[in-house]
Every structure is written in structure tokens, then in C-alpha cells.
Amino acid sequence: MKEAYEKPVILKLKTGMMNKFGSSPAYIRKVRKEIDGIPVEKLVEKFGSPLFVFSEKKLRQKFREVKNAFTLRYPNVEFSWSYKTNYLDAICAVLHQEGETAEVVSEFEYEKARRLGVPGNQIIYNGPYKPYDSLVTAVKEGARINIDHFEEIADLEKVADELGVKPRVGIRLNMDTGIHPQWSRFGFNLESGQALDAVKRIASGGKLELVGLHCHIGTFILDPHAYEVEVKKMVDFAYTVEDQFGFKIEYLDIGGGFPSKNRLKGIYLPPEVAVPSVDEFAERVCSALLSSLRPGDYPKLILESGRAIVDEAGYLITTVHAAKRLPSGLKAYVLDAGVNILFTAFWYKFNIEIDREVYGTSEPCVLYGPLCMNIDVVDDLTYLPPLPRGTRLILSPVGAYNVTQWMQFIRYRPAVVLIGENGEVDLIREAEDLTDIVRREKLPERLKLEW
């Protein structure tokens, strides 16, 4: 009988490495044969590769974990699903079922939420560019609008006149919370007095009712203390507004920004160590609120958490298409998925799992995508055993921002499936084909080719 085969590998030993060899990266690998009990190979057989796979169980679990962290610490909490993080109907529907309202930042996202059945008054409308017509619709339908700049105040006053109503609005603030870079381009700056000017402007116009404050300090924030600063500054400002202008601030929307268990490039600690738990964030936020609010005053705390809720529920299955040796000696693999569908690969180092046992020592390697573009790198340095063609890699977490920021570039976008809590596997977005891309194109008659 023939012996089991293992691809030939040679590794250079560094001095001092030999004794520790048993625990060197050469022998570390992670194998994942299934996602929520469904074999990886079965998924690919049916839906092709690459394939995005979402776990409904994980999504609901994660949402409940985040929600409980806050509702156990403060009596008046609303979660509003950040559509831009993942606006697939099925994902939004799960989160709406769980009780989230919708947070949108464009007329497109607004329309998508409405089409899914979300009532206008369950929508929060943010963003620096809200076309006039969309403001008319949003006011008519009772959406909560957070104003980004002075022009928008004027636009909304016009809408108020046009509809003969007094819209209830919020304003977006930006502030120094110790986070760099400071997101100062959205909303009105607090420290410079611009935010107070905005309130004055709204009060003197007399056509809008200021009822809320909004702020979003950044994304993948690893420092819970920043939220404490944000909340205290918002509460202080709310009382200034209430005392000086007679508005009642009914909600404090602190945006999103909590991290997922992902590994930001340049941070070498594993996410289990580097990423604070959601309880730590909740504790900071809620104790800052309770210690600075006036007795008996419990304005609604709104959270627009995106990545912390959906990132870990998403996986990408990708297939090794080819292997090559670079002139530097580094091993390289060509995968069928690249930055076209994994936008977050620019900032994060994914967890990489292999769908089968592969024998042989690991070696340093780089993972390239399928694009004929130099920037198409999924991982610029990882350790993997010699992978035969056809091996599937399972990358995670990829549930946040990839299926919204992916682009149809060079290749079609792949299918997305959702694994239900009882093991149902539902196709929630079909793989694209040529018809999706040419549907909007028009070829002038005079350019019709006759070959």
C-alpha cells in the first residue's frame, strides 16, 4: 500500500528556533469543515465559490448580547440598524424582528427600509447629503431626521412651510472624545460653539422643534472611555439647550463604533485580548448617563451599532485556484475572492480556516485575489500548510461592510446564503450574471457591431 502524501516543504531554521519548534507557527492551523452544522463542501456544491455565508443564530445571539448589555443598565434604549453596514433584506429583517428600527444615510437606504416594510416613524435619517425630495418624504412619513449642516436647517424649514407642519428634528454633533482621527466633518462642532449656533438658528427660525442630539465618534473604537466623554458632553449640551431655548431633548443618539472581534492591521494582540467586551462599553455609557442626567430624566438612548452586531455572523468561503512561488521565496496562492468583494481586507486581518486536514508544515505565504490588479491582496503574510488546488478557505469575520461596499469589478459578485436556526439554508442574494451588469447599458444604434 502507498504512503499518505504530503507536499514537500523546506523551512529555514532561525537560530534558537529549534527548541521551540513544536509551538512554532509551522504547526498551527485551524480546520473548519462546517458552518452551523452545514458542511462547507455542500454549500459550495449548491451555491458555488466564492460564497458569503451568514449565520442567523450568531446574528441573533450577538444582537441580544449587545442589547442586553444596555437594557440591563438603562431603562430607555433603542437600537437602530445601521443599513450601510449590511443592507441585505434578510439581514435587516432578522434585526427588525429583534426589535431594531432602521438607521439610513441616503434616499436609497430610506427607500430600501420602506420597501422592506419599516414604517417611516421607525426610521432615523442621518447623513451629510439628504436630497430635498427625500426630506419631504421623510417629514411626511414622520422619520427622525438628524441635521448635518446649516443648509439642511434651511431645507427643512422650507419643507415645514410646504407641508404646513413643524418637523421634530435632531442635530448631529461632532466633538473631541480623545479619538483620533476626530470625525469632525459631520454635523456641528461642539467645542467651537458651532453646535450652539445651530440651536440658535433653529430656535430663531421657529419652524422646527429640536428634540434630539446625535453623534457618531468613529468606527472600531477600542477605547470605552471615549464613549463616556461623548455621553457626558451630550448630556451637558442637552441641558444647555433645554435651559436656554426651552426645547426638550427626548433622545441622545450616540451612533455606532463598537468593535467586532476582528483584527485591525497593525494590532498584534489577538482580538480576544485587544477588543474590550460590549459590557465594558455599556457600563461606561450607562454609568456616564445615570451620573450626569437630572433625577427622573431618562431621555431615550439610541445606539446605531453596526459592525459589532453583524461582523461575526458573516463568513466567506473561497477556493484556492493556484499556487506559485514568488522571486522572494514567499509562497503565494491565488484565490477566487479578492478585494472586489472583501473591501475590509484593506484594514483587517481575517481569521483563516481550512476546510480539511492538510498535512505538512506551515510556511509563510501571501493570499492574492483573482483580480488582475496589484492591490488585490487578501492577506499579505500568513502561515498555511501547503494547500492543494481546490482547498477551501473560510475567512471571518466578514459580515460588516463587505456585502455593501463590494463592487462589480472584473468579476461577478457571488451568492449570499443565510443558515437559519434550524439548519435551513436560504439563498438571500443570487450570484450575479451578465444580465445584471448590462441591464442599464444602452448601445447607440450607430455603434452596433456587425461581425
Add this chain to the structure above:
Amino acid sequence: MGNKLSRIALNDEGFIFDPETGNSYTVNRTGLFILRLLKEGKSEKEIVKSLTETFNVDEREAERDLIDFVEQLRLYGLLEGKNV
């Protein structure tokens, strides 16, 4: 076969020492198998044949892997010129 390879020390555990540079390496079982044959001066064809006879691997994969392995040896300076 280049005389470089013949000077290299190689043990059963797959430990390799290059006396010229002082560098040491480790190879897995298949790597060791191939290195021994290379040291004996076997041709690429012969090595592929031995691989398929000894291990559960088809000719195409063995050929492909041999090319990759030889490229690595060359990059480490363990083979000179066009040995294979």
C-alpha cells in the same frame, strides 16, 4: 548533479545543515525523500516516478510539487544553476 548538494548534511529527522553558509533547514518526509534522490543524482522524471510509486499522489501533482520544491531549494542556495 551539482556538488553543492553532496556537501550538505542530512539526517533522518529531516534536519539539513549547509556547511558553506552555516544555515540549517528542516524538511518534511516528502522533502527528505526528494532531497535524497537529488543527492543520488536522479533526474526529475525519475523522482516523479518514485514519488508516485511510494506515495498516494498522481503524476501531475507530484510534478508540480517537485518544481515548487526545487525552486525553494534554489532560492535557499542549496542547488546551483540548472541541476534539474
